[in-house]
Amino acid sequence: MSQFYLDHYGFSVRPFSILPDPAMLFWSDRHKKAFAVLEYGLMTRAPLTVVTGEVGAGKTTLIQALLRRTGPDMRIGLISNARGDRGDLLRWILNAFDIAPPPGADYVDMFQTFQDFVLSEYAAGRLVVLIFDEAQNLGADTLEELRMLTNINSGTDELLQLVLLGQPELRDIITRPELRQFAQRVSATFHLGSFDPDTSAAYIRHRLQKAGGTGQEIDAAAMARIHAEARGVPRMINKIADLALVYGAAADRKTVGADIVDELIRDGLILTAAPEPTLPEPAPADRQARLVLAHEQEVKRDAT
Template sequence: MNTTAPVDIYNSFFGFHERPFTLVPDPDFLFWSKSHRLAYTMLEYGILTRSPITVVTGEIGAGKTTLLQHLLKTLPDDVLIGLISNAQGDRGELLQWVLHAVGQKFDPHASYVQLFQQLQDFLLESYANGHRVILIIDEAQNLNVNTLEELRMLTNINSNKDELVQLVLVGQPELRSLIMRPELKQFVQRVGSSFHLSAMSEENVGAYIAHRLRVAGGSGQEFSPNAIHRIYELSRGIPRLVNQICDLGLVYAFSAEEHVVTEETIECVLNDGVFFGASSLEGDQA
């Protein structure tokens, strides 16, 4: 089924040049709530001060990946970035993930010592060429105690007093619990910057919705105050859930030829069972 036409009509109806509430992280739509600004400041602080390890956590859909993408766009040319998403496995597999992330070909049958030596040689060569390496691990809550400890060992690779690699770990709240385990005491001691990205307040949800509407070419007033209040209740201030509800609200308003999404529109979305986020939140309350 071709879904392009309905989306085009939806945009034209409201005067948007693009959909304001997609689920794909997009730095162009980044909304600077107080929490997001603080999280980004701590990311920058960790990088500028050459912190060995920086940790940023937040709920699913809180905007962590969007912040990361914005950060990647602003880093200077002398920084080499290795981005790892959803890494799992033992320490040997972790080294393979790391080498792949920094663009290094390797022998998959090589020993751990050989892989480690290859990575160390790459880091030393990058340092000699005036580059510093930052390794970003997204969805880091999927790592285990052994792989986190192995990551800490990477921060021991240095040249004189300069560390050759910085680590940025981004993950869900359980990452903080994992890091605080007694076995990872040395890991915690290497964390120079950390922040937990909290959900948005109701006021911020309203500002967030208006911001995205305006970025997409709208007036920012396509949602009534009562609709925004209901969206806040349903989403608990989590941006990804806000996006889901708002997108569906616009579809329903377009279908009814209404230029403002009302609380009644949102209730129709709920009653028809098309917002799956509602069931997940009910599960959290159980």
């Protein structure tokens, strides 16, 4: 069926695979700004950079694109779905850099091992960058532990950078009163929202063309239905568009119309999540927090 699917439309690859693929990356206005914030964080050696977005918004794909642009002067560690207490956190971190903890090591031993690694990399002219994907799973206590790791930095030199990507609740966690010191260390932050209807249509055409198609294999009415059902979330757009192409091929249709999208929805093939919550701007609690918020807004303007 897979080869029949590709041959029917003349695709060289599936246009709507849900796996992150930098080669298929669609640079929406929001993605461009999010990527600019990530690059800004690396360029300025910001101790903490945070990017949030709904499930399937493209955060992981952005990180993969970012990793392809980093040079030999950075040592990158990537952690996905880390959980556990502070001791587990250090084991995750050491594992990300292929560092074996000393036999029988306790928390202090593992911290010293990591600190020695950061200092040795700095001496060799390399900056250590630690990236956490799905960082909302860490919880408030572990995030505070991450803040303590940034104390490795000293003087005017930044030895360690942290980049956190997560779902919208990550921003809620960071803005809790008990994490005020963590929020003050965040130099740049951005929320990657869902697509509007025009952007969804451009996204669908982009992926069809990248796969070797004309971009017209799904018509405008079908694109509008896909956007509405997916609520503008890229991963959901991929799922629905992929199934729509399968239904179209089975019906020997060269162009998918809205009727085909309606048919697969009636057949119960799509499970949709609740709408993305509206994120209120965090209310600054004191003068320092207001300065942090002002800095975030300036970063966003610079990235535009």
